[in-house]
Amino acid sequence: MADKKAPIFLARKSYQRRRLRDASRVLPVAGLVLFMIPLFWLQDTETTRGTADAMTFVFAVWFVLVVIAALLGKPTQESENGPDKEKKDGDVL
Amino acid sequence: MSFNLLLVIAFLYAGFLFLVAFIADSRAKSGRAGWLGSPAVYTLSLSIYCTAWTFYGAVGNAARNGLEFVTIYLGPTLVMVGWWWFLRKLVWVGRAQRVTSIADLISSRFGKSTPLGVLVTIIAIIAATPYIALQLQSVVQSLAVFSENSGKPWGAAEVNRSALWVSIGLAIFTILFGTRNLDANEKHHGIVTAIALEAIVKLCALVAVGTFVVWGLSGGVRETLAMIDASPISEWQQSGGRWAGLIFVSAAAFVCLPRMFQVMVVENESESHLATASWAFPLYLLAMSLFVLPIAVVGLDRLPEGSNPDLFVLTLPLSESKEGLAAFSFLGGFSSATSMVIVATIALATMVSNHIVVPIWLSSQREGALVSGDVRSVVIGARRFSIIAVLALGYLYFRSSGGGTALTAIGLISFTGAIQVLPAIIGALFWRGATRVGASAGLTVGLIVWAWTLFLPSFGVDAFLSQSVMVSGPFGLDWLRPQALFGMAGQDPLLHGVFWSVSLNALTFILGSVFSFPTPLERLQGAQFVNVFENTAGSQNWTPSAAAADDLLIMSQRLLGAAEAQNVFQNAASQQGKTGYLPDVTPEFIQQLERVLAGSVGAATAHAMIGQLLPGATVSVEDLMAVADEAAQIMEYSNRLEEKSQEQERTARQLRQANEKLTALSVQKDAFLSQISHELRTPMTSIRSFSEILQDVDANEEQRLRYAGIIHDETMRLTRLLDDLLDLSILENGKVVLNVQEVSLEQLIDRAVSSAGFRAEDERLRITRDAQSENIALKTDPDRLSQVFINLISNAAKYCDAERPTLAISAKKTAHAIVIDFVDNGSGISVENQNMIFEKFSRLTDHRKAGGAGLGLAICLEIMQRLGGSVAYLPGQGGAAFRMTVPYSLEA
Numbered sequence: 001m002a003d004k005k006a007p008i009f010l011a012r013k014s015y016q017r018r019r020l021r022d023a024s025r026v027l028p029v030a031g032l033v034l035f036m037i038p039l040f041w042l043q044d045t046e047t048t049r050g051t052a053d054a055m056t057f058v059f060a061v062w063f064v065l066v067v068i069a070a071l072l073g074k075p076t077q078e079s080e081n082g083p084d085k086e087k088k089d090g091d092v093l
Numbered sequence: 094m095s096f097n098l099l100l101v102i103a104f105l106y107a108g109f110l111f112l113v114a115f116i117a118d119s120r121a122k123s124g125r126a127g128w129l130g131s132p133a134v135y136t137l138s139l140s141i142y143c144t145a146w147t148f149y150g151a152v153g154n155a156a157r158n159g160l161e162f163v164t165i166y167l168g169p170t171l172v173m174v175g176w177w178w179f180l181r182k183l184v185w186v187g188r189a190q191r192v193t194s195i196a197d198l199i200s201s202r203f204g205k206s207t208p209l210g211v212l213v214t215i216i217a218i219i220a221a222t223p224y225i226a227l228q229l230q231s232v233v234q235s236l237a238v239f240s241e242n243s244g245k246p247w248g249a250a251e252v253n254r255s256a257l258w259v260s261i262g263l264a265i266f267t268i269l270f271g272t273r274n275l276d277a278n279e280k281h282h283g284i285v286t287a288i289a290l291e292a293i294v295k296l297c298a299l300v301a302v303g304t305f306v307v308w309g310l311s312g313g314v315r316e317t318l319a320m321i322d323a324s325p326i327s328e329w330q331q332s333g334g335r336w337a338g339l340i341f342v343s344a345a346a347f348v349c350l351p352r353m354f355q356v357m358v359v360e361n362e363s364e365s366h367l368a369t370a371s372w373a374f375p376l377y378l379l380a381m382s383l384f385v386l387p388i389a390v391v392g393l394d395r396l397p398e399g400s401n402p403d404l405f406v407l408t409l410p411l412s413e414s415k416e417g418l419a420a421f422s423f424l425g426g427f428s429s430a431t432s433m434v435i436v437a438t439i440a441l442a443t444m445v446s447n448h449i450v451v452p453i454w455l456s457s458q459r460e461g462a463l464v465s466g467d468v469r470s471v472v473i474g475a476r477r478f479s480i481i482a483v484l485a486l487g488y489l490y491f492r493s494s495g496g497g498t499a500l501t502a503i504g505l506i507s508f509t510g511a512i513q514v515l516p517a518i519i520g521a522l523f524w525r526g527a528t529r530v531g532a533s534a535g536l537t538v539g540l541i542v543w544a545w546t547l548f549l550p551s552f553g554v555d556a557f558l559s560q561s562v563m564v565s566g567p568f569g570l571d572w573l574r575p576q577a578l579f580g581m582a583g584q585d586p587l588l589h590g591v592f593w594s595v596s597l598n599a600l601t602f603i604l605g606s607v608f609s610f611p612t613p614l615e616r617l618q619g620a621q622f623v624n625v626f627e628n629t630a631g632s633q634n635w636t637p638s639a640a641a642a643d644d645l646l647i648m649s650q651r652l653l654g655a656a657e658a659q660n661v662f663q664n665a666a667s668q669q670g671k672t673g674y675l676p677d678v679t680p681e682f683i684q685q686l687e688r689v690l691a692g693s694v695g696a697a698t699a700h701a702m703i704g705q706l707l708p709g710a711t712v713s714v715e716d717l718m719a720v721a722d723e724a725a726q727i728m729e730y731s732n733r734l735e736e737k738s739q740e741q742e743r744t745a746r747q748l749r750q751a752n753e754k755l756t757a758l759s760v761q762k763d764a765f766l767s768q769i770s771h772e773l774r775t776p777m778t779s780i781r782s783f784s785e786i787l788q789d790v791d792a793n794e795e796q797r798l799r800y801a802g803i804i805h806d807e808t809m810r811l812t813r814l815l816d817d818l819l820d821l822s823i824l825e826n827g828k829v830v831l832n833v834q835e836v837s838l839e840q841l842i843d844r845a846v847s848s849a850g851f852r853a854e855d856e857r858l859r860i861t862r863d864a865q866s867e868n869i870a871l872k873t874d875p876d877r878l879s880q881v882f883i884n885l886i887s888n889a890a891k892y893c894d895a896e897r898p899t900l901a902i903s904a905k906k907t908a909h910a911i912v913i914d915f916v917d918n919g920s921g922i923s924v925e926n927q928n929m930i931f932e933k934f935s936r937l938t939d940h941r942k943a944g945g946a947g948l949g950l951a952i953c954l955e956i957m958q959r960l961g962g963s964v965a966y967l968p969g970q971g972g973a974a975f976r977m978t979v980p981y982s983l984e985a
Contacts, residue, residue, distance in 0.1 A: 024176075033339065039331065050321075050322040051159055051326060052162055052321040054321045055163075055321065058160070059379065059382075062167070065375060066174075066375045066376045066379065073368045073369065073371050
């Protein structure tokens, strides 16, 4: 009966780990785009947003990046300890 | 607070750092590293990114350019968060190749080239010297602030003297803890722990000052934000190009700075540390940057006009008479400066000694690598000398620059110099086609353009470049103006310089790589670097040669020390299953040894030293082909396995068949034996019973005669049977002697017909023949062949069940043999019996009628095989039909 619920393709855990890896690849790109946003405020002279707002925004994005990176980092480091301890875990999907 | 008290605190703090480093080193040495190798220590050690430039300079930068300061920390944040893209591979390569420095990485990747290592080392020194000077300057300036505060403003003499003492102190610390062991690849636990401690101190100091500013001076977060908006900083005219450009520069510098490479790659112990640092280090940067803008704004607001914003972190608490906080802040700045200088010095000294001093020393030794004596002392001496030299350079730069330039400006110039290595590193890790020529050309072009557009102008007008050169270019060449290269005027000078230096660098690198051809070693290393995740085991670089193991041992002892070298050799020997200290000089062993040596003196030097012992042992194209494509090897191996298993399957099949045959033969033998005894017993029984009757006196003469006749018949039958058996056994064993003669087929058949007891027009069996077709000459054993004919003819006479039995004999010639058919007009033999008739003792009808033992056709088959022909049943002829093929000529 236990077979019934077994995943058909890849083990669910490693599949999820790979998707998290994908997500952690996107993270810096998303961060870069978000960090550019205050520049647009400068173009727009009508808004009242000043340096304080920009600072708040940048630091908020920064903190969110840290939190997401921490959440993503946890599962990816399982069973991967570098070239000496584990032989191979390539980027193949 | 008196200045002397501050000095005492500084000395106590420095002494404490010595103690921590010492304890950590001895703990690590005794194998109780424990938390020393934890991810937290690794993350904190990365904080040497935040130097005095951050601690003091960020506030100054914020006071001048507003929020722009934050870009310097956003770049590294993005790199760390995206560690899966780049840093992970860098760390893997660094550990797999036992890389000792960034120069070693590039030199190792591009064919273990010494000149390339020298080039990168030079770039690193040029870029780092101003930065080290900057740290000295910040320590001295902060000391001067306290001195001034206590009523004794410093003159130039005091400034220079204190800078000298700080340099000397740093040199002592670095030499003590940075050159304890030769293996730069080994972890400097003492230094890393001290740096981690300093990281905590500087963070706490900055946060303490920040907390004091936000809640003590401004009155809360809301008020602080309002103050920021109200301050002149808020007239923020950020150029988008500069914002993005600085994020790029800082991200690149984070990877390329030699000191960052040292802590991030060389001191790295496991990938999991990097995974933790990927979020923990951005968090650290965030905390470091959080209070920068408030401190700058409040400093601008409270401190008198014209005070140096670079020192707000110190002067703000001092002006509010918070001397304890100011002292703590001083320690923070001191920590930032010293930790950076120590690591940068170690990194640079490793590069200088491995890529410049040791190669020069080696080539000056005419005896080559194989002389007695400890090279370790030479290498360690070179490293110590390099440490002093690097610090001396920094001090001299400090003296010559006069310490006037704003901290941020120097820091950025230094950063842009360091990132000239970026194209080569990216190419090294991701592009197998990158070559040494391309890398050298790119680095050279980048260095020159950077020096022209950024470095030389940074000394100020008329220091190196005159005003006229700045305005109208050298020799009146307008398009070569340092800050308007190729006519790109009106740009931010920094952005302009970064754009041209990096893009021309990358372009030259790519073109150089595309149009040059790599050496085999470059291609090998390229494959190992780019495919580091698939290929961590490495591949052989050396072809086996006559180099004796003891030569290698002598050389290794000089680099690693006797005990360590013997250990390495003994382990290798025991891995090969040998006892003692001398393993076989296999390519694997050589490569392993080269890696170990590379950990001490860098890849290029280690390669060169082993090269001296293994003359001519260079990578050949055959080696490349053999090892470069490991996948091919694996495929070949699996193919071979498959072949083997197929072969085994074939053998198994053959064995199975043989077994079946044997079983069948055994069954046949049993059947034959029982047949034979049966055949012998039947006539014997009748002979016995009739002879018993004969013994009976009652029988009359007529009966006796009849019985004697029967006994005679049965005896004849037995004799015939035994003759047949003997005949068959002779034929089967191949012992038959053939008497080959040239005969005519017609005569043969004539003889056989008459021997069988028939005339041409016989009532019992009419034999039809075609004399014309039988006119064939052949070379064979006539007696044996006619024996077959007789057998077939008498069989037809016996078994043909037609009313008027007729046997048609016909012959015809084919290309290779004569075909003779015997066809009668009986009912023939059923299909299922056709296979049986050539077996021994097979009789289809009652054997009484046949009067034979059923050996006739079996004998015929044997004879025909001996004669090189065959006999087979020919179905579909209307009666029983046999086809014989006889070769024209039997080679005896």
